[in-house]
Amino acid sequence: MVTTGVVIxxxxxxxxxxxxxxxxxxxxxxxxxxxxxxxxxxxxxxxRTRLRSRGVQIGSADALLVQLAIAGGHTLLTTDADFxxxxxxxxxxxxxx
Numbered sequence: 432m433v434t435t436g437v438v439i440x441x442x443x444x445x446x447x448x449x450x451x452x453x454x455x456x457x458x459x460x461x462x463x464x465x466x467x468x469x470x471x472x473x474x475x476x477x478x479r480t481r482l483r484s485r486g487v488q489i490g491s492a493d494a495l496l497v498q499l500a501i502a503g504g505h506t507l508l509t510t511d512a513d514f515x516x517x518x519x520x521x522x523x524x525x526x527x528x
Contacts, residue, residue: 432508435465435499437492465499474498478521487516497523 439459446452467475472495479494489497490513497517500507506524507514518525 433463433465433503433505434459435467435496437496441492465503467495467499471495471498471502474502478517482517482520485520487513487520489513489517493517497521500524 439456442459443452443456446455475491475494475498478497478501479489479491482489482494493511493513496507497514499505501521501523506526508526508528510527514523514525515527517523
């Protein structure tokens with residue numbers, strides 16, 4: 432299991448309790464951290480454009496997550512249906528609990 436900055440931001444955003452946020456951050460810190468490269472951002476934009484031309488809309492952050500998953504050979508763990516729609520058009524593996 433790996434993570435990246437966008438995921439950490441989304442998980443911690445809105446947690447009102449500082450102690451709960453600190454505990455979650457400490458637990459996430461042990462995961463290997465993916466740092467997107469310049470090329471990852473370029474490829475994410477290309478993926479987003481390709482999906483849009485096929486009628487699938489995803490946000491910029493989601494496109495970056497898709498790029499990181501595909502490039503790293505990772506399976507994306509999500510409950511967001513947007514990723515399943517994207518996976519129908521890309522070599523993206525999605526696992527939904």
